[in-house]
Amino acid sequence: MPLPRLRLVALAAGAALLLTPLAPAGAAEPGSLDALAAAQGRRFGTAVDDAGLADPAYTTVAAREFGRVTPANAMKWDAVEPRQGAFSFARGDALVDFARAHGQQVRGHTLVWHSQLPGWVAALPAAQVRGAMENHIAQVAGHWKGKIHTWDVVNEPFNDDGTFRTTSPFYAAMGEDYIAYAFRAARAADPDAKLYLNDYNTEGSGAKADAMYRLASRLKAQGVPLDGVGFQVHLATQYGFPYGMQANLQRFADLGLDVAITELDVRMPLPVDAAKTAVQNDYYRRAVEACLGVTRCESVTVWDFTDKYSWVPSAFPGQGSAALYDEQYRPKAAYDAVRQALGGGTTPPDTRAPSAPVGLTATAAGATSATLAWQAATDDTGVTGYDVYRDGARVGSAAATSYTDTGLSPSTAYRWTVRARDAAGNVSAASAEATATTAPGGGGAPGLVVQHRVNDQSATDNQIKPGLRLVNRGGAAADLSRVTLRYWFTGDGGSSSFSAWCDYAAVGCGAVREKVVALPAGRPGADHYLEVSFASGSLAAGASTGEIQLRVNKTDWSAFTEADDHSYRVASSYADAPKVTAYVDGVLVHGIEP
Structure with a gap:
């Protein structure tokens, strides 16, 4: 594969799915991506951004479409053990709670990775690294024991040429043996979780894929508790589709291992155009079909589903539009390509109106203006804006959940309501009224x-x-x-x-x-x-x-x-x-x- 693509994927956030005790197949809504995948004996998941959990439009789609979730960053070493022996699980707990509330599985990501490590790990004497690693695994996997379906135990152990990452503090201290030690510690901490290796640029044939295959074979021969191999599959329209992807997945399955696509996205150089979109659609479709063609390929996970929280623009300036949904939570043509690959046809028309905004408040800001605020409405494909009405007449609109109404008269009482709208033009019912009286002119508080x-x-x-x-x-x-x-x-x-x-x-x-x-x-x-x-x-x-x-x-x-x-x-x-x-x-x- 072209070297620039290898460098691109090296910056990936190193995903892995968090899975709770096995949820029933098709836990997401009928007709969702996960329900379609379940009909094919697979699961369909997404990485979840911390900020997205506070965004009702985001959580609506995440709960509706996906049967598995992966924390984008909440379970990485710098998040859970920023100081040696001091563990913080709140961010990961929030994601696990969300998944369990919606009948979703969780894929834990990641226990051992050379990146996103707090500085104290690299500062340890070599003789102390194994103990710190095994304690980290015991505490983290033990904290979520019984709630994680699959762990990415070791993430990205190889360089692009298939050699081991000798700069990893774990490899530097223990050599290749750190991988076996990590898997045995993970099995001891949570005997029921599935344990995976995970890496990028291993989905097609090549030196790195061959190195992963040799490693998996050795681990199996040594009796190491390896259950599967994850393939990240970060693709780009300017590079070719991975050569021999299905055959490569199959050879790992032939070792007696499960395989999974763990971090799928397809970025493109901006601006978006029809030719790039056609390639993106084709790559999404072919990746899903490669998984469907391998009996032991048990899941596909996208690395977040919306461009609003995509990691791509910050990692690859000038590139983007990599996800299945745009920033306004509208499904793109790539979403239809995935649905068709799963046997589900195209996106059904959106006829559902958003929920009515709640919690509307109005505060007079002096004699001539008032500030309105409300809680975000929810919608099946995402709210795109709000219309503000004063005394029954529309006076403006807002993209977010606040609005300042100006040009008011002093010492006057006003009534406001707000309605939400989505990309299909559906409009919600009006919110409950909020009232405020402006201050007197001249002598009141300044505006x-x-x-x-x-x-x-x-x-x-x-x-x-x-x-x-x-x-x-x-x-x-x-x-x-x-x-x-x-x-x-x-x-x-x-x-x-x-x-x-x-x-x-x-x-x-x-x-x-x-x-x-x-x-x-x-x-x-x-x-x-x-x-x-x-x-x-x-x-x-x-x-x-x-x-x-x-x-x-x-x-x-x-x-x-x-x-x-x-x-x-x-x-x-x-x-x-x-x-x-x-x-x-x-x-x-x-x-x-x-």
Whole structure:
């Protein structure tokens, strides 16, 4: 295969499916990809992104279409044992709970991998590596014993040329024997789980596939408890389809092993066009057919199902559109190609309306505007937007779950409702009404609005980096020395002391004061808030403070999980933020507290 393709796949997140105690075949809805695969004696799964579990549109499709889920990152070494002997299972538990609630199996990924390791592993003396590895396997596989159908025990042991990765701290300490040690430790920790090797660029014939075959043969001959081999199958339209894929899978099956496609996607150079789409459809179809052609190929898993959370654009700049669904959860032609390969025909028409939005609130932001917020609606193919109605008339639309209604009259009561819509044009019923009365003109609180964007695209690292901007939509200047802002978040364990920083401010960091305040009692989505105030200054009517880049970390630099924070929102550009609050002389003038 062409060398660039080998490098591409080397960056893959090294997937593996998490499986719970064997769920009944066809646990997903009738007509779903998993139900179609079950009719062929297979299962169909997807990798699941942590952030997706907080996205109702994402979880709707994940629960409907797939009978297996794989954690994209939540069970890797840096997530579960960031410090030696200190284990954190919350992220993986959330995925397992989701799977069990929806009758899905889980494929555990991954116990031993050279990548995404915390630094302490590589720093260990060679004589201590085996003990640390076996303890890690015992604790992790033992924690989820009985809930994981299959473990990727050892992930990506080979270089592209079929030689062992000598840079792996496990190989450096133990040589090839680390693989057998790992499998025996996994069997001891969870005797009922299926145990797999997993690697990329081994799906077609070639030196790396031959090396994997020789390794699997040796392990079987030595009595190592190897149950199967996983083939990642990260493909790209600019490279050829793997040569002899079905025959290659079959030779592993002939060793008495199960085989599985564990991380299927097909990326393309952007922009998308008809020719690339045709190749993508063909590759998806042929990969599924290769599995169906091998009796012991027990499952196909895509490496996430939507472009919204695909790993491809960050790993391969200029490439994308690799998944079965687009960013708005609309099934693409590739989805139909997979359905047809499974014997299910094309996508049925979408006639189901989204659910009505719930939890609508309205907060007057001064005399002439109000901020609305609501919970996301759900839909079988994904909500694409919301329409906002004031006193029965449509006044605007929003892509997310908030909206600022402007141009209102002072001292006036208003009523709002919201409806959700999907890509097929189906519209939900109206939400329950929310009401608010604007402040009096002139003497009321200034029309201050807080805007927000994220300056850090990771919601699970060791820093919170909100960007805030204060806008004056009122009719008079605001005295900034009387204004405070609050960004609400949860500490998520670790140290209870925090540091707060201003990295940049258009008004100058010297004019900005920041501190972290602990709440006396936790609230939904918050047990602390970052408070921002101003030493002095005046904000003219119609003006903005400009960007204020802020940063929060715990003094022990442990990780946050931001997706469930009250003020967190995924946004790369500034927009009104109804869950970041503003106060004048301690009185709430913008936003909703948790």
